[in-house]
Amino acid sequence: MLKLEPRVERSPIISFLGPLFSLILTMIFGGILFYILGVDPIAAIKMIFWDPLMSETFADYSRPQILIKAAPLILIALGLSLGFKANIWNIGAEGQYIMGAVFGATFALSLYPVESALIFPSMIIVGIIGGSLWAMIPAILKVKFNVNEILVSLMLVYVAEQILALASLGFLRNPDGAGFPGSRNLNQYSSAANIEIFSGTGIHVGVMLSILMIIFFYILLFRHSLGFKIQLIGQSPRAFSFSGDSPSKMVIICLFVSGGLAGLAGLLEVAGPAGQITIDFNVGYGFTAIIVAFLGRLNPIGIFFAGIIMALTYVGGELTQFMLNLPAAAIQVFQGMLLFFLLSFDLFVNYKVKFLKE
């Protein structure tokens, strides 16, 4: 017989080992899944986690790709982690990511072809505003009418996708694009392009910003009273209101920050790696970032590593798709498993297993 017993103190060791163990379990069960799909599991796992970094054939292409994919994941996950700590659940970062891109691109293309050094910085601000405005919808509904922010933020993703379609087919369609859907390519508009800072490395402004943000969030969470308030309201809403602040203010702040960072990520993507607004501009970073936030234990440094690992599964997953013919959905299941095992391990942070005789 097994029995769960509450721990007197939360175990920091398990809290640290959890992500590691879940990664191993994901490899094992993912391997079984790949085997059932008729693919050599060891080759597949190696291709996901090893080849993008080390293989001579792929690394030159893969390494920059990892950074390009990790940057938006880290940016979005950092923002989400604030809310998740406070028990404010923004599930709609994908929508805010889209809106940041649409706002930023609309702003830039409305100025086209004017060239100015001010355009790109302004785009960044407009992108942030786009994302956070979109996140203000669930925030205000929550504060005014106590509407569940999970549902509203999630459903607004699909509204944002419609707006994205409208933009790429309608108001942002490239007038010189021979009628094809999609906007002008921002990479060909030098004032608006999110260029690589060191050529060939994949390091663009977004990668730099995400590193800065990690430091910023670390200080915010562990050195600033706002970080403490976020932790307090998440741990105990009653103690939070005893301390004296308004819970509504925290809802607004958390959704504003997470929406803003998702918007920023969207803007950096549209102005850089993606280059243009298209119907299928969004590839799920907003959802994957939820996994990244939890995999990183809602800790900024953890989120950095988690972002790299998730980016690895994206890049490696793509490799397995064209090298081993694994379906894309298998990679999504693989990523989902990681979150599942991680959340399961959380049980052992607060409880220990005891073996009973009989």
Add this chain to the structure above:
Amino acid sequence: MKTVSKNSLFQSIGITKSFPGVRANENISLSVKESQIHALLGENGAGKSTLVKIFYGLLQPDKGEMILKGSKYSPKNPKNARSSGIGMVFQHFSLFEPLTVLENILLGLDQGANKHEIGLKVGELSKTYGLETNLSSFIGDLSAGERQRVEIIRALLQEPNLLIMDEPTSVLTPFEANNLFSTLKKLSDDGTSILYISHKLQEIADLCDTATVLRKGEVIGEYDPKTISPKELGEIMVGQPLTTPNRPKKNKKQKALFSFKAKKVEPDTQFGMTLKDIDFQVNESEILGIGGVAGNGQEELMQLLIGEKRKDSIFIEFRGDDISKLNPRKRRGLGIAFAPEERLGHAAVANLSLLENSLITDPKNRFSDYLGFINFENLQSYTTSVIEKFNVKTTGFKASAGSLSGGNLQKFVVGREIEQSPVLFIVNQPTWGVDALSASNIRESIVEITNAGAGVILISQDLDELLEITNRIAFLSEGTLSKPIETSNAVVSDIGAIMGGLVEKETE
């Protein structure tokens, strides 16, 4: 005086029980004789509740055995215990509020029973033991004392040889407690043994034939409460001499500090209490006590005092300024400190360190600069001094609040506020669940800030505490506050009437 038979009814031999991190019972042997009222005395955390839960089959001992009526007794569950002849009345009642008294009694019986027959039996028991109750009343409409009577009747219907009562007076007014005592005495005269759990020394002296004292999970000894004074018994229970703090000295020129007026405040939930006609004032250098049985509006009043709930219909004045619109943080900024009743989840957070818990009631942003960055140096020295001055037993300021025992956490929570040298200190149940020594230290520190000029509002259910240190005292009953009276003039029998709401009703 009745003679107690020498025959042992129930015996426990070497009962030992451990939980993760604590040894709750260590080799406990005691013997309850027939027709005896046997007190089980000990502080909170001494292991009383664990022990009786073992007796009642709710927990299984790690070691040791029990003997009931001469044969081995090892109940697997409470049903076992009841059929063997052991009944128990809990501190927290297990009654269904939307059902009637009779329905609740029928539900509690192990075998199906004839409704009419049970009705007659209950009538008989009520008459014999003074347990008046109306079978068709809904539990939700009954007072705590009446509910307890239903629980006792339910236990008595099983005709137990041994009735276990877990801190039965903690929810009763003095008047109700007296009724309970005469019921229990009659029961023991008729041959039922009673195991009476309490930490209230006076009632043990009044009621019990013998007292087994537990300390830290072990039996210290068995004493005769008729020959030993309550104070001595208390010192045995605590393990060291006890001092009682003096009431703050009365100051002739007392200035008004704080006043509170509310006509009517509806509760947020249907189970809350509506507050009506509450009007009081606190002066400098004065402790105003607010007594009353729990659930008569204390929580609701505390919320309004802290400012977690703010209503247009109430008026709060502090040093001449209207503060009724201010949030808790702003009220703290004026020098008002609060310590709510619930330690974990309200006053403190289990998973946060003591350091972080100090930040919860940070007045005037003492621990952060104007940009909001936390000043860990100040915070650490503050937390350390609270831990040292209030003798909080912990591994250090990095320990989580959840790792502290209830008493130590209470010392921390009260200390955290007192260390801020508040002008006004509002505290709800400061010594609830705290060991006697710490309790007297906490009271002493409250008296100390009062003597230094602070005003204090002390909400408490502990009448002894209120009589000991307050200057004036008022009582909450059904959400209404009685007129404060001078504590030194208060007579316990009058207080009983006020607490029961009798005085208010007469004047209506």
